[in-house]
Amino acid sequence: MDVQGLLTRCVDDAAIVLGVLAGHDPKDSTTVQDPVKPFMLPSLTNVSKLCIGIPKEYLVLELSSEEQSLWSKVADLFESEGTKVTEVSFSHITYSIVCYHLLCISEAASSIARFDGLQYGHRCDIDVSTEATDIATR
Known part of the structure; x- marks a missing residue:
């Protein structure tokens, strides 16, 4: 395979993957619901x-x-x-996995924070303090 064919195949494959991953995921409440236009990548003839x-x-x-x-x-x-x-x-590549792990945990925590029992489900009417409300609700 020549370099032009290799490059074209890699770019086309990346565009296909990006097209599949882009847009709203009905099973992920954190994805954007904006419509996605197909990706049009320019062809590279001079490498x-x-x-x-x-x-x-x-x-x-x-x-x-x-x-x-x-x-x-x-x-x-x-x-x-x-x-x-x-x-x-x-x-700093050795830190990439550690950073990724930290970001994933943080994202998961922020995504599920709304399911803490205060907004959905039973909520206690104790109005003494936020801490007392949280403890009584949970």
């Missing part, structure tokens, strides 16, 4: 103006020889078409 960065943190010993070979083949394919391929570094 010589591109600069592609390959994160060195992704090229780890745990990658199989086949995966490492594919990284090299794709990089060589782009370079042969005039694309600048360079190694980049994401120095």
Whole structure:
């Protein structure tokens, strides 16, 4: 496969995935209900103006020889078409999973906070304090 075909396939696949994920999800109350227009991505015919960065943190010993070979083949394919391929570094990539976990927990907590029993279901009429109301309601 030539670099143009590879790039076109990757971009088309990404557009398909984005089209599937975009828009309202009736089983997720946090999604936006605005209508989504189909994604129209421009075709890229000249890849010589591109600069592609390959994160060195992704090229780890745990990658199989086949995966490492594919990284090299794709990089060589782009370079042969005039694309600048360079190694980049994401120095804080080790924190990404921790940050993701923290954000997921926070999002879940904020999403389910409205189901705390105060707004929906039984609510006690004790008016002494917010704390007393919460304790009596739950």
